[in-house]
Amino acid sequence: MFGYLWLLAACSPQSDNLAQRPVTSTFTIDVAPHYEQQTIKCDKRFVHKGQQWHIQQLAFFVSNMQYKMADSEEWQALSFVTSPWQTEHTALIWYATGCDSDVAQEAPDNKQGNTSLMLQSSEFEQAQAPVQMRFSLSVPFEYNHLNPLTQSSPLNNPSMFWSWRLGHKFLRLDINSKQMQKQWSFHLGSLGCQSQSSLRPPEQPCSQPNRFEITLNIDSQNQNSVLNFDLSALLENIDMARMSPCMFDLSEQASCALLLDNIQDKDIFSFAKRYHQPLIQVNKIEQALH
């Protein structure tokens, strides 16, 4: 972080008038998965329809993040600070690899996960508190179908990539139930993509892009919030014990349709307090002049 800021400063032309430069704010938004009002941690199971489940992997892409002020109808773009988890335009939240461990673990360590979005804006800091934020639960089409080998991290992560034709898994949830000795998955991504083969990108947008735009209100009285991800809303009306997983195979259409409806209609994401955790601000980390 500080190295990056130092680099910005080092690259600034010396003749600039510092006072006239826009202020760039860099800040993080913590992402907190929970089931109803229970924070999901590695040492916790969640109970869904009477069955205990462990998360093996929960990961999703966030892109096109924007905010809006109370006195404006215009959406202002935010960009991500580049890191192994983020390109300038797309970020990967990666939670809970190995959370099916029997050993209590407070949280996935840095080597294994990423549970925050690091953003920057030249105007966000100067503005009054934003009232809305929105983002896409996806990888943008223009980056979704490129050769992953030549893309930068995290868009070259093979476990989040289907193929050139279909592009990335926008969301990946793998869970298991030791009680039932059952594993279950939901992998979200674009469908109906036409190309010569799985290893050739589509030239036209896919017929079912499955990109969900999430718009969230921000309580101006309570800026101390995190981006909550509510697993219970995603899995509402889904009985994993009986219904097939959804990885967009033809036999899985029933569960897929319900899951897509849930993303569309339920409040899966929200800016709210962190459940059963100390409140953590949408943290301002540092400012830099450039």
Added chain:
Amino acid sequence: MSKSSQVKSLQLFAICVLSIVLLLGCAKEGTKAYQWDLPEGFPLPQVPEDNPMTQAKVELGRALFYEPALSGNRAMACGTCHEPSKAFSDGKVRSSGSTGDTLTRNSLALVNIAYNSEFTWAHNGLSSIEQQMMIPLFNEQPVEMGISNNLPSVLKRFDTKDYRTLFKKAFGEEEPNIDKIVKAIASFVRSLTSFSSPFDDYAYRGKDNAINESQLRGLELFFSERFECFHCHGGFNFTQSSKHEFQPLDLQPFHNTGLYNEDGKGAFPERDRGLIDVTHQAQDMGRFRAPTLRNIELSAPYMHDGSIQTLDEVIDFYAAGGRGSGIKNPLKSQFVIGFRMNEQEKQDLLAFLLSLSDPSFGQKSDHHAPVNPPKVN
């Protein structure tokens, strides 16, 4: 700027250029950067900072890799279990060590392991080839190269004029020691790259005719949700455990494929239980790393214990969702659920797997033992 200032600037520039040329010309042979044999646009592997690749180290490592005097009793070299014609595996169910011990696992192919983020069949604590090499060199149960009680005598064997010259070129010092030996062999192994298969021509060089119709149908099956192959054999190396200059994340996937289920609760045979033997975590029972599928036709038999003889049988194994009681292994990966296929589909998938073979890989002269190996004592 005045004319005299311009002349001075030009003189200064010329001196700088000349200095750089002279410095380059004076550079030791050992510091000559290694030229990776990679297709255009492919990312460079990550190389440990304390062991940068040089041509001299690769050449020394190549000689050491094929030198039986590196084993305690001179009975075997690294190359004994890693033959170029078999994609640097050995064709045996399980390999044997220098003293005759039978090892617990099938010899892994050494293809593009410069990109590996994990090493061996099941270990999440080895971050480099250099670390991994300590196992075959010093392992005592079972004995592999058998160096641990013979290190001084082994090192003396390399105290020859030929090897002193090679060590000097590679490290700037003539004295052989185990650190230099490990670094040199690791450099040679890192140089074993393979990107000239028909699949590479199709996928990365855009040659639409590089694979035939059957292989193309097999490709579609491989990347389908019905067959699920790509979930574990993903990425350009057909194993998800890859790192390179654009991919620094270490996400360590290991998988239980349902080979065994000794007690109905998921147990694998005591002789080799996979990642659990390293982590002691119950959920790691029977978990192994998905090996690369590049040149897979050359590295039979298959699986960590060599218990499946042919690719044909491997496809049947995954179609069945495991083997015997292993099909109901409660710890089995959710992606090994089995699938129905007709004979044509099976042949197409097999044809696709054969398209991952790089015919030039085992034939490159600089991958083979030196024709005139350096002398040892």
